[in-house]
Amino acid sequence: GEDVEQSLFLSVREGDSSVINCTYTDSSSTYLYWYKQEPGAGLQLLTYIFSNMDMKQDQRLTVLLNKKDKHLSLRIADTQTGDSAIYFCAETPMDSSYKLIFGSGTRLLVRP
Amino acid sequence: GAVVSQHPSRVICKSGTSVKIECRSLDFQATTMFWYRQFPKKSLMLMATSNEGSKATYEQGVEKDKFLINHASLTLSTLTVTSAHPEDSSFYICSARDIRGTRSNTGELFFGEGSRLTVL
Numbered sequence: 001g002e003d004v005e006q007s008l009f010l011s012v013r014e015g016d017s018s019v020i021n022c023t024y025t026d027s028s029s030t031y032l033y034w035y036k037q038e039p040g041a042g043l044q045l046l047t048y049i050f051s052n053m054d055m056k057q058d059q060r061l062t063v064l065l066n067k068k069d070k071h072l073s074l075r076i077a078d079t080q081t082g083d084s085a086i087y088f089c090a091e092t093p094m095d096s097s098y099k100l101i102f103g104s105g106t107r108l109l110v111r112p
Numbered sequence: 113g114a115v116v117s118q119h120p121s122r123v124i125c126k127s128g129t130s131v132k133i134e135c136r137s138l139d140f141q142a143t144t145m146f147w148y149r150q151f152p153k154k155s156l157m158l159m160a161t162s163n164e165g166s167k168a169t170y171e172q173g174v175e176k177d178k179f180l181i182n183h184a185s186l187t188l189s190t191l192t193v194t195s196a197h198p199e200d201s202s203f204y205i206c207s208a209r210d211i212r213g214t215r216s217n218t219g220e221l222f223f224g225e226g227s228r229l230t231v232l
Contacts, residue, residue: 041225041226042116042118042223042226043156043207043223044223045221088155088156099158099161100146100158100207102155102156102157104155
């Protein structure tokens with residue numbers, strides 16, 4: 001079956017790097033995503049990675065994908081208080097290119 | 113600006129009434145839209161896939177007679193929670209995929225801002 005797991009909470013100091021981890025079970029996933037949700041708001045796509053890539057960098061964001069271990073991570077460099085939010089990883093299963101399976105979300109708290 | 117709009121953003125209703133939530137893609141066409149439900153401090157659960165011009169596809173465990181979905185045009189899908197009960201109180205989020213790449217080159221999934229339903 002399809003399952004995506006994340007740790008629930010992460011606290012970092014402003015200026016430090018944050019690393020949010022995600023594991024998934026569907027080895028046939030095509031795309032993997034990171035979404036950000038601010039309080040009371042919808043989801044904002046931060047970045048995505050295609051399953052044949054190992055790494056993707058986009059400004060302060062670095063996504064690492066370990067297909068063998070089915071592990072995805074999001075690194076936020078120089079974390080700011082505005083980065084405080086819930087971060088969801090999500091996958092698109094091979095059998096349904098329109099579906100997204102979400103993890104439970106990691107609440108990131110950035111301390112001044 | 114927002115490319116997927118949901119309305120209303122907040123709604124409070126009495127138990128037993130029905131509530132309609134709209135999801136609109138503002139500047140692209142979406143033959144497929146998705147409805148998610150988010151429980152407090154939990155992930156998003158895909159409820160159903162809304163297909164323009166045909167019946168919605170519901171995920172296992174989601175009552176199709178309870179959560180009516182209509183996708184009458186390429187830019188509008190509606191979710192109606194019928195005979196709402198307090199346990200239906202939740203945050204409902206829709207999304208739409210820009211399959212023609214009007215707004216993005218990746219077929220990105222754009223999310224609405226969500227609708228918070230409170231059933232008294």
